[in-house]
Amino acid sequence: MKKMKNIILAFAAAIILYSCSPADQNFAGTEYMPDMAHSIAQEANVYNYYYYNTWDSASTYRLKDLAIPGLPVEGTVPRGYAGVYYADMQGKAASDVVDELHGADGLNNIAVPLNGHVPFHYGDNEDERLRATAEIIANPFPITAAGLARGQDLYIKFCGICHGEKGDGLGYLVSDENPNAKYPAAPANFLQDQFLTSSNGRYYFAIMYGKNVMGSYKDKLSYEERWDVIHWIRSLQAKEKKLEYSEKANTLNPQFGVPGSQASTLAESVSDSGTEPEAAPDAGEAAPAEGGHQSGDSHSQGKK
Numbered sequence: 001m002k003k004m005k006n007i008i009l010a011f012a013a014a015i016i017l018y019s020c021s022p023a024d025q026n027f028a029g030t031e032y033m034p035d036m037a038h039s040i041a042q043e044a045n046v047y048n049y050y051y052y053n054t055w056d057s058a059s060t061y062r063l064k065d066l067a068i069p070g071l072p073v074e075g076t077v078p079r080g081y082a083g084v085y086y087a088d089m090q091g092k093a094a095s096d097v098v099d100e101l102h103g104a105d106g107l108n109n110i111a112v113p114l115n116g117h118v119p120f121h122y123g124d125n126e127d128e129r130l131r132a133t134a135e136i137i138a139n140p141f142p143i144t145a146a147g148l149a150r151g152q153d154l155y156i157k158f159c160g161i162c163h164g165e166k167g168d169g170l171g172y173l174v175s176d177e178n179p180n181a182k183y184p185a186a187p188a189n190f191l192q193d194q195f196l197t198s199s200n201g202r203y204y205f206a207i208m209y210g211k212n213v214m215g216s217y218k219d220k221l222s223y224e225e226r227w228d229v230i231h232w233i234r235s236l237q238a239k240e241k242k243l244e245y246s247e248k249a250n251t252l253n254p255q256f257g258v259p260g261s262q263a264s265t266l267a268e269s270v271s272d273s274g275t276e277p278e279a280a281p282d283a284g285e286a287a288p289a290e291g292g293h294q295s296g297d298s299h300s301q302g303k304k
Contacts, residue, residue, distance in 0.1 A: 074119075118223040124209045129202075136201025137255055139234075141227045144260040145247050151232030154225055158217060162187040167236035185213045190233050191240045200256060203230045231257060 122128040141147060156165060162183075164170040169189030172178050188195065188211075195202075207226050210216040221229065231245075238245035238252040245252045247260040 120208055120218075122205065122208075129205050129209075132201040132205040133199050134201070136204055137199050139200050139227050139230060139257045141224065141231070142260040142262075143231055143245065143247050143250060143257045147228050147231055147260075148235055148246070150225065151228035151230070151235075154221060154229050155232045158220060159229065162214070163190060167191055167233060167240075183213075187214075190237060196237050196241070196252075200227075200230055203233065 122132045160171055162169075162171040162173050164175075164187070167190035169187045169191075171187060174181050174183045174187060190196075204226060206214065207221060207229070208216060208218045217226075234252055234256055235245040238250075241252065243251040245257065250257050250259050
């Protein structure tokens with residue numbers, strides 16, 4: 001009887017062991033509670049071939065490839081961007097539309113992150129740079145105190161080390177304060193007359209593609225952030241010339257930016273008269289080339 005009991009136990013043990021046999025060729029294999037061994041969770045800090053959450057060699061992928069978020073379809077426009085350019089024609093200021101997209105003035109509003117991929121209809125070559133410079137004139141975002149504050153912060157972080165916090169091209173990398181300065185090319189001095197009179201398209205194109213030894217910053221600055229940086233560069237130029245470039249007034253060049261305090265007035269004049277104000281044609285010139293005020297990537301700034 002005892003011998004029979006041992007035989008039964010041995011037979012049961014054999015079945016259990018066989019049930020945990022590995023896969024082999026056409027045999028799928030069996031596992032006890034496979035979900036415990038093959039977690040569907042991904043190890044964020046593992047970049048090698050992480051086989052614990054895969055079933056066979058065909059389903060083994062590098063976690064790095066799985067963890068990196070995919071980009072949207074080329075040409076995708078963030079929600080709300082396509083309609084901002086036409087806001088002035090609807091009797092509502094573009095700045096008000098942008099505020100709504102940020103989730104303001106509404107208990108049920110959902111803030112829309114305006115950092116999407118906005119199409120930029122210019123190639124990376126000299127002819128296209130000249131075309132962008134000629135066609136992109138107005139800044140699609142009105143001059144606001146908040147926008148200038150963001151532009152200043154971003155400029156200092158990404159641009160000031162080369163172009164200088166004053167925009168004079170004397171950043172730390174090339175200044176006498178840095179004993180190790182060995183810069184291969186002088187950064188652009190935005191206070192020179194050639195940059196004061198340059199259109200916004202020149203700056204935006206340089207941000208998108210870079211210029212000379214400056215690399216592209218399109219992957220570091222969102223669409224709105226690029227234009228905030230350009231606003232701040234204009235404010236530095238205005239300060240140098242003892243002019244004003246603020247939410248209240250723009251005496252540097254009306255074509256380069258509409259003060260936020262005037263944006264609603266422009267919208268009202270368009271709504272009442274059905275015609276565009278003087279500053280609007282510049283925006284209209286840029287819009288078709290960029291796909292709309294907020295549906296076209298701009299490239300600006302950099303070593304020109």
